[in-house]
Amino acid sequence: MILSDLTPGNSCTITNLHAENRLGQRLLDLGIFPGVSIKVLRNAPLEDPMEVEIDGMLLSLRHEEAKYVEVKIR
């Protein structure tokens, strides 16, 4: 399953990352690595982007970008 499908309140573990280059690098830079757990906090008032918590940090990313993050619900 992919991160963009998750609804607020769900926690999951990252299993894979399907983006390379610019986007892939940025996701890695912000600590999105396989094995790390991630929690969806909320969606923006217009549904997109979403806010997540990872490794004690809050990140905001578009669903378009979250599509590339494969996750497993814990």
Add this chain to the structure above:
Amino acid sequence: MTTKSRLAALAGQPNCGKSTVFNMLTGAHQHVANYPGVTVEKKSGHFSVAGVRVDLVDLPGTYSLTSYSLEERVARDFLLDEKPDVCVNVADVSTLRRSLSLTLQIMEMDLPVVLALNMMDKARKEGVEIDLRILEERLGIRVVPLAAAKGEGKGELMEAIQEQVSIHRHPRQVDYGPLESKIHVLEDWMRDQGTTSSLPLRWLRIKLLEGDAFALEHARGKIAQGEKLADMALRLGKEFEQEHGESVSRHLATCRYALADEIVSSCQKHSFSSRGLTNKIDAVVCHKLLGPVILVGVIFLLYQLSIVQGYNLTNYTWPILAKFKELCGLALPAAGFVDDPMVRALGLWVVDSVNALLNYIPIFLILFTLIAILEDSGYMPRMAFILDRLLQRFGLHGQATLPLVLGGVYVGGCAVPAVMSTKAVPDHRARLATILIIPMLNCLAKVPLYILLIGAYFAQHQALAMFFISTISLLMALPVAKLLTLTVLKKQESAPFIMEMPDYHLPTIGGVLRPALQKVWLFVKKITSIVAAVAVIVFALLRFPGIGAEAMREIEARGDHAQNDFLQIVDTSPLQGRFQLEEIPDLLEFEAAYKQAKIRATSDQDAVLVDKRFSERNAAYLAMVKGQPAEEYGKVSRGLRSLLRERKLIRMEIQKARIDSSFLGRIGQAMEPVTQWAGFTWRINVALLSALAAKENTVATLGSLYQQDADASGSDLSASMKETESGFTSLHALALMLFMVLYPPCLATLITIKLQSGSWGYMLLSLGGQITLGIGVAVLVFTGGSLLDLTGLEAMIAFYCLAVALTVAAAMIPNPPLEPDPGHS
């Protein structure tokens, strides 16, 4: 101890408190400029430690040092080219794992590194212990604990910097596991071939394997047999990818992260509690309903405090500028009766142009302070979070919210601070699109013309027309943003949206005032000087080739006649024979000064004092000006007033004749064949052209072109406009207003666009694009409206529907992809 100064670079990830550390170290010794050739801001400063001067350069905040973004390339190039004596890496201790990834990358560049572990106070408060000795040992570099916001650790950090430049430690190398063998292949080959490079070798090999564009280019251009080296590295990289099922860059990042993770686990006891408070605030601030309400509230407050209150403040600052102009007027050659010496006219013109800009300083000061508060507090990314989806549809970015608000999304902004604030937009393509549409929004200076035209031609539907003009600008700007994104800007670098939502902070006074003052100073220094220079050019265009000698003689004769008439009247008074023609300029100056002084006098007592002062200066003049005693001087006073009226009239005629025959006037006439389709006569063309210096001028120029009696008020201007242009209808007015919405950016904005986009090309695009679009829209409305026999109101509604349809259509078209990608080949 040498007296040679040392160079230190300050690196760190966004939100790590890097600028606080920078301020702590350098204090007031700061200088803001740009990195050469790019628009990235370069802050530098210096401090002394143990008798050595250290020059500190603040690198852009980056998560990594790849070739993907401008900021990262700038930081990387600085570290490689300038080879600083030491690199100070600031890291937020609460995100240590992620921060160390950057530290390890900097260490790979073979530079002495000091890790400045910031926000230690937060760690203390949460009971998180960091064993600094273990951290130093594992990394092999000096680590200094800091709480920069409280000024803790300053001395120790300075000492560490000074010590690091003399002691070279052995920093830890990341073990890249299976990739190491490939690195060795390259190393062996280079040794065998006897080739080397000016870059750190291990770093170069790793980057080559990664397929980094910069490293490949360097190899191919600057290394003997580099072509072969590059090809071999690319082949090895591909091999690795096939063998291990992941790209080299992913592998590198994973190895660094794993090492960082291991180091953090070994030196850190307890972990930071998750962002409880920030999350709780976000639950409100980013709430589905409350979020937008708070956003509108913040925007409203920002607008109220800066634009409205700032404008009120200019009531107090304007007199200072007026005084400045007065002083300049005294220093310049005196005014003539009908015409002023060129030097005077030019001098006052330049002072006026510069004053028009300096007048905005109070607004800018409040605005930049509020922006700094928004940035410092952590609210900015939340604004982006709330509106990103909407803006993204037009190729913009959530972070464009603030620039659009400042530019005047509804009505009454200012493009200069708006363009300056686009710096916060991390996506280069979206940033350029934002810069280019900001001047299409309704800045304060456009409003007087709207009010004039709406008052004259849409008097029955004022509210509706005002709503139309306030919202139509955004409805035109958004489709244009999309169009630019799909065409001109298609090849520009875009960036992923993903961003950190930093913790909320209480802004500090230093953290707010310093950047605000720096920005205002930058504005004064850069923009004002360029505007003064360009004002001279516009002056020349409006003045030359000038009125023919014949016509000028005629006008002068009229002036002489008026003066002689006045003298005859004076001769009927007690001053007979004691007042000469040569004294008239003195008298006129006396009259102007007296009038000014009277206006300034706030009480009856003041007024008496003024009379006394002027009576001492010249009792006879005062008697003539005041017309007292009436039986002796009443006639003279009336004569003086009619002389002044005549002078004003003549001067306006000169100005009108001069503009008509000027280069700008000729351009206006030459443009009439085109602009007639938009309903503009050449007179309107000239008014619009002369407003290039500042839009505030439009109404004034229309005034001098249409209005013969200068004492008339604004409503009479509409009347005399209606009279002179008898065929002028509400459809004409609508076309003119729409042209004004799209009116070319003012000088200050153009210069700001040049500064923020880093290119004259975008400045010219902004200028040319808006003129073309403006004329296009005006022609469409006027010619289309005429053909369909629409009234101004009908055409307004039709055009509004068209704009809404275009906006919706633009929102539906998908954006171009994130690439092009200079990072990897």
